[in-house]
Each structure stands twice: as C-alpha cells, then as structure tokens.
Amino acid sequence: MVEKVLSVKRKYRVAVAWAQDPYTIGAIHRTVSEGFTDATLIGRSSEIINTCRSEEIDENLFQIVEADDDSIASSMAVGMVKNGQADIVMKGLVGTDIFLKSVMDRENGLMLPGAVLSYVGAIQIPAYHKLLFITDPAVIPYPNLDQKVSMVSYAVDMAHRFGIPKPKVALIAASEKRGKHFSSSADYSTLVEKAEKGEIKDCIIDGPLDLFLACDKSSVEIKGIKTPVNGEADILMFPSLESCNPFYKALMLFARGELAGIIRGTEKPVVVMSRSESSVSKYYCIGLACLMV
Amino acid sequence: MVLNRLNDLKNIVAGGPRKKLVLAAAQDQHSLGAVLKAWKESIVDPILVGDTESIQNICISNNYDITGLRIIHEPDLLKSVEMSVRMVNSKQADVLMKGMVGTSALLKCVLNKEWGLRTGNLLSHFALFEVATYHKVIAVTDVAMNIAPNLKDKIAIVNNSVSCLLRLGYIMPKVAVLGAVEMVNENMEATLHAALLSKMNQRDQIKNCIIDGPLAFDNAVSLESARHKGIKSEVAGDTDLLLMPDIEVGNVLYKSLVFFAKAKVASIILGALAPIVLTSRSDSEQAKFDSILLAAAACK
Numbered sequence: 001m002v003e004k005v006l007s008v009k010r011k012y013r014v015a016v017a018w019a020q021d022p023y024t025i026g027a028i029h030r031t032v033s034e035g036f037t038d039a040t041l042i043g044r045s046s047e048i049i050n051t052c053r054s055e056e057i058d059e060n061l062f063q064i065v066e067a068d069d070d071s072i073a074s075s076m077a078v079g080m081v082k083n084g085q086a087d088i089v090m091k092g093l094v095g096t097d098i099f100l101k102s103v104m105d106r107e108n109g110l111m112l113p114g115a116v117l118s119y120v121g122a123i124q125i126p127a128y129h130k131l132l133f134i135t136d137p138a139v140i141p142y143p144n145l146d147q148k149v150s151m152v153s154y155a156v157d158m159a160h161r162f163g164i165p166k167p168k169v170a171l172i173a174a175s176e177k178r179g180k181h182f183s184s185s186a187d188y189s190t191l192v193e194k195a196e197k198g199e200i201k202d203c204i205i206d207g208p209l210d211l212f213l214a215c216d217k218s219s220v221e222i223k224g225i226k227t228p229v230n231g232e233a234d235i236l237m238f239p240s241l242e243s244c245n246p247f248y249k250a251l252m253l254f255a256r257g258e259l260a261g262i263i264r265g266t267e268k269p270v271v272v273m274s275r276s277e278s279s280v281s282k283y284y285c286i287g288l289a290c291l292m293v
Numbered sequence: 294m295v296l297n298r299l300n301d302l303k304n305i306v307a308g309g310p311r312k313k314l315v316l317a318a319a320q321d322q323h324s325l326g327a328v329l330k331a332w333k334e335s336i337v338d339p340i341l342v343g344d345t346e347s348i349q350n351i352c353i354s355n356n357y358d359i360t361g362l363r364i365i366h367e368p369d370l371l372k373s374v375e376m377s378v379r380m381v382n383s384k385q386a387d388v389l390m391k392g393m394v395g396t397s398a399l400l401k402c403v404l405n406k407e408w409g410l411r412t413g414n415l416l417s418h419f420a421l422f423e424v425a426t427y428h429k430v431i432a433v434t435d436v437a438m439n440i441a442p443n444l445k446d447k448i449a450i451v452n453n454s455v456s457c458l459l460r461l462g463y464i465m466p467k468v469a470v471l472g473a474v475e476m477v478n479e480n481m482e483a484t485l486h487a488a489l490l491s492k493m494n495q496r497d498q499i500k501n502c503i504i505d506g507p508l509a510f511d512n513a514v515s516l517e518s519a520r521h522k523g524i525k526s527e528v529a530g531d532t533d534l535l536l537m538p539d540i541e542v543g544n545v546l547y548k549s550l551v552f553f554a555k556a557k558v559a560s561i562i563l564g565a566l567a568p569i570v571l572t573s574r575s576d577s578e579q580a581k582f583d584s585i586l587l588a589a590a591a592c593k
Contacts, residue, residue, distance in 0.1 A: 023521075125553050127552065127553045127554075127555065128553065141473070141478075141480060141481055172545060173541065174440075174540050174541050174543075174544035174545070175544070182440075182541065210544065210548060211544075211545055211548035211549060211552065212548055212552060212575065215552060215553075216552055219575060222574065222575060223575070238545070239541055240473075240541065240542075241473045242472070242473045242481070242483060242538050242539075242541075242542050243541050243542040243545045243546075244473075245473040245474075245509060245510065246471060246473070246509070246510035246542060246545075246546050247545050247546065247549055249509065249510035249511045250510055250546055250549050250550060250553075250554065251549060251553055251554070252511075253426065253427075253510070253511060253514055253515055253518075254424045254425075254426050254427065254514075254550060254554040254556070255549070255550075255553040255554035255555075256426075257553070274509075274511065275521060275522055
C-alpha cells in the first residue's frame with residue numbers, strides 16, 4: 001500500500017485535529033520523514049511539543065497550530081481542507097463523535113451533497129492471502145438499504161484503487177440461509193438483484209454468507225454450496241457496526257492484523273482511527289488516505 | 294483459579310470420578326472419533342446409542358478399537374436420541390452428545406416436558422477460546438443458540454455461563470458486555486443492556502461475578518487499549534467471559550477467531566440438566582475432543 005503512495009511522487013498535506021497523542025504523532029512523523037506528507041498539528045501546542053520530545057521526534061518537522069479545545073481543533077482542521085490548505089484531515093485524541101460533527105457541519109463541513117457518510121477499512125491478516133476490505137466498523141450502526149448500496153460502492157472503489165478490477169463482495173451474516181430473524185436478509189437479496197441488473201457495477205456480490213463461506217475455500221467445498229465469492233472474498237460487508245467493530249478489533253489483537261481505513265462520502269479523505277489504535281495502523285491509514293485523494 | 298490453556302481442563306477432570314457420556318445416534322464418524330479419543334485418554338466413559346452394525350462398520354474402516362465399550366442398539370434415529378436423553382434424565386449418564394442427527398431434533402428431545410432435560414433455565418451456547426495472544430482462555434457467549442436475546446435472556450445467559458465458570462474453579466469471573474462502543478448510546482440496544490447488566494451486578498441482582506459494559510472488544514481484552522482511552526474498569530483487559538449482543542456479532546467473532554486467529558475452541562450447551570456437546574461437521578477433530586473435555590469438566 002505504502003509503495004503505491006510513494007510511487008505517486010507528490011506530497012499530501014495532512015491537518016491533524018487534537019494532535020497531542022504519541023500514537024498519532026508517531027504515525028504522522030513516519031509519513032513526513034518518508035517524504036509523502038506535510039503535516040499541520042492542531043491542539044495544545046505545549047502538549048504537542050512535550051509529546052514530540054518524549055517520543056524523541058523533532059517538533060520542527062511539523063507546523064503546529066494552537067487550539068485549546070477539542071471541538072475547535074476539529075473545526076480548524078476541517079476548515080483547512082475546506083479552504084484548500086490541506087488534502088486530508090485526520091482525527092487525533094478527540095472523540096469520534098465530536099470530530100465527525102465538524103466533518104458533517106452543513107456550512108463548514110466536508111460532506112458531498114446527498115452522500116452517505118461511511119467508513120471503509122482495508123485489513124491485512126497473515127492468515128489470509130490478500131487484503132480484505134471491510135465496511136462499516138465505525139460509523140453507521142444499522143445501515144439501511146440505501147446506506148448499504150453506498151457502502152458497497154465505496155468499498156468497491158477502494159478495491160479498484162488497489163488494482164482489483166472485479167472485487168468479490170461477501171454480504172456477511174450468521175448463516176448462508178436467509179431468515180426472518182436476520183434483519184439484513186431482505187436487503188442482501190435486493191443488493192444481489194441490483195448487481196444482477198447491473199445497477200451495482202464492477203464487482204461480484206453474493207450473500208448472505210457466513211465468514212467461512214466468504215473466506216475459506218475448503219468450507220465452501222465441505223458444505224457443497226455454490227457461490228461466486230467462493231471463499232475468496234475481497235470485500236466483507238457487515239450487517240451492523242456491532243458485528244464489524246469487534247471483527248476488526250479481534251483480528252488486530254488476536255490475529256496480528258493491521259487495519260487502515262478512511263471515511264467516505266466527503267470531498268476529501270477523512271482519517272478516523274480509534275484512539276487506541278497503534279502508530280503502525282495510523283501510519284497505514286494516512287497512506288491509504290493519500291491513495292484515495 | 295483461571296484456566297490458561299484448554300488443556301488445563303484435564304486437571305479438573307482428573308480430580309474426580311470419570312463422567313459417563315452418552316452419544317445419541319452414534320453412527321457418525323466425526324463424533325465417534327473424538328469420543329473414542331476422549332475414552333482412550335480416560336476423560337469420559339462413553340455409551341453409544343445407535344445402529345450397532347453401522348457403528349461397528351465405521352470403527353472397522355477407521356481402525357477404532359471399541360472392545361469393552363457399551364453399545365445400545367437402536368437403529369431409529371429419533372428413538373436413539375430419546376433413549377439417550379432419558380439416560381441423562383435418570384442420571385445414568387452425565388453428558389449428552391449429538392451424533393448423526395440434526396440439532397433441532399436433539400433439542401426437541403432435550404426440551405421434552407416429561408423426560409427431557411429442562412431445568413427452567415434458558416439454554417445457551419458457551420465457548421472457551423484459547424488464543425495465543427491472550428494471557429488466559431476467554432469464554433464467549435452466546436455465538437450459536439440465542440438469536441437476539443432480550444435483557445431477561447442475557448441475564449439467564451450470564452448466569453448459565455458464570456455457574457459453569459464456577460464449576461471450572463473460577464472465583465468472581467470478570468464479565469465484559471460487548472458493544473461497538475464503550476459509551477451508552479440510546480440508539481444501540483446492546484449498550485443499554487450492558488449498562489443495566491452492570492448495575493444489576495452492582496446491586497447483587499446478578500451474583501458471583503464482576504460485570505462491566507459496554508466495552509468495545511479492544512477494551513475488553515487489552516489493558517493498553519483501555520488505558521489509552523482512559524477507561525477505568527476492573528474487567529477491562531482481563532475479561533474471563535465476553536457476552537455478545539446477538540448471534541450475528543457472536544457468529545462472526547467465533548469464526549474469525551477460529552479461522553484468522555487460529556484459536557482452539559471448546560463449546561457446550563448450558564442450561565439443561567447436563568452439559569450438551571453439539572459439534573458440527575465443520576469443527577475440527579481437536580475442537581470436538583476439547584468440547585467433550587469441557588463438558589466432562591463442567592459436570593456438576
């Protein structure tokens with residue numbers, strides 16, 4: 001992923017909201033020293049400088065802008081993208097809800113008119129043979145049909161940028177059987193129909209599928225189920241944030257996974273990571289955002 | 294005491310009299326193999342109920358030695374399940390296991406009012422995972438049985454699981470109620486349930502454990518994550534039992550731990566008179582064996 005970004009040979013300007021956090025500064029420092037970003041850190045400047053020093057990072061590598069409140073820092077960072085001073089906005093130690101409020105602000109925010117705000121992640125897992133794109137682990141609690149359509153298109157777009165012309169999309173459920181107990185069954189059928197009619201393009205969609213049928217070829221063989229995804233999913237679309245969020249966190253903590261992700265539906269890429277995510281994950285996120293500018 | 298590895302269950306089993314396991318519709322190669330391995334390791338004394346000829350054929354073609362094993366001939370599948378359930382009901386067996394029969398048929402017998410295994414408790418699924426990067430085994434419930442449990446169901450599921458952990462030797466196990474976020478959000482029912490369960494625990498309405506939630510997955514299992522977010526909790530980072538919001542969340546998590554994190558897993562059904570082993574064809578031989586081991590350790 002990072003190689004792809006470096007091959008673009010340009011610098012992206014990143015504005016970081018409420019930046020006084022060692023993980024965030026560690027990640028942004030790496031992208032600055034590798035030469036693909038210029039960063040503006042917004043927050044309590046004394047704390048930012050102290051954090052830099054305790055991490056042995058030269059604070060003069062960044063532009064530091066004073067803000068003494070997390071929501072002001074968020075709107076300043078968003079404002080920099082809005083008026084063309086930055087290409088990417090990134091969340092630091094501020095809570096996601098406060099940060100997204102600035103992003104979604106009607107007048108000064110970054111939302112594209114009528115667009116669905118959603119999160120797409122790319123996760124790298126040693127036990128899987130390729131990158132896995134997932135949606136939505138962070139923003140939409142229980143997506144409706146329209147939101148699911150947008151979520152699929154965002155994930156498909158991201159897969160295309162990674163050079164996968166026809167990604168396989170698995171619509172995830174507890175079982176491959178449709179059932180009235182499962183709220184997403186009807187939406188999943190509609191998504192599959194839309195893809196058959198050509199309303200959702202440049203991907204292969206099937207579901208409901210459980211995780212094994214989506215990602216494990218041998219399970220597909222044992223169960224004798226015919227699915228075009230065939231245990232080789234590129235994209236997993238989850239029925240809820242409740243299921244997607246612990247999925248990626250379990251993979252990061254227990255399966256040595258690394259996640260990068262960004263917000264879609266905005267004019268420019270928005271980087272929102274859980275505050276507890278590691279520097280490495282945050283670093284990949286910035287790389288991904290550069291790729292999606 | 295806590296379990297560090299699934300193998301620690303062997304110490305519990307070794308400490309008591311050997312438990313009797315009845316395998317219903319035993320003419321099933323997948324479950325027979327695991328049962329016979331558990332027998333050879335002196336973990337259970339199996340009783341096989343089913344079609345004797347088919348059982349013997351399976352044993353011959355797989356080189357299983359069943360000399361000295363008790364087999365009860367009952368070629369009819371449903372009758373063999375009924376007979377197995379009745380044996381547990383009348384205390385002739387301590388553990389029930391499913392063989393060549395569908396889950397729903399088995400559960401129908403378990404829930405029979407006259408001769409079934411009802412206790413008045415909700416039945417729930419209980420799984421123990423051994424993950425290389427966690428400092429002890431972690432129990433997860435309910436990933437397979439209750440589809441969308443309400444608050445009352447969740448109380449029953451916690452109680453089932455906590456009693457099981459106590460039988461395994463735990464004292465005041467730490468229960469994390471999983472949410473997508475650690476804040477109570479009025480639009481996410483799971484977080485409301487989590488808050489209520491925590492308060493009911495503080496007020497001693499749910500006993501013998503420490504409950505905290507909502508906790509997102511990272512805070513539940515990683516102290517570093519919890520600290521970074523400034524969460525103060527006795528449970529965070531040291532969870533023994535993870536309560537799932539619903540089956541959709543649980544199923545995905547279960548499968549990701551097995552497939553992507555290469556976790557070892559043992560699972561049983563709780564809430565009946567005796568532990569029930571319900572493995573599926575897609576479970577590994579090891580998972581089936583570990584489930585039998587868990588059932589034997591979890592017997593009263």
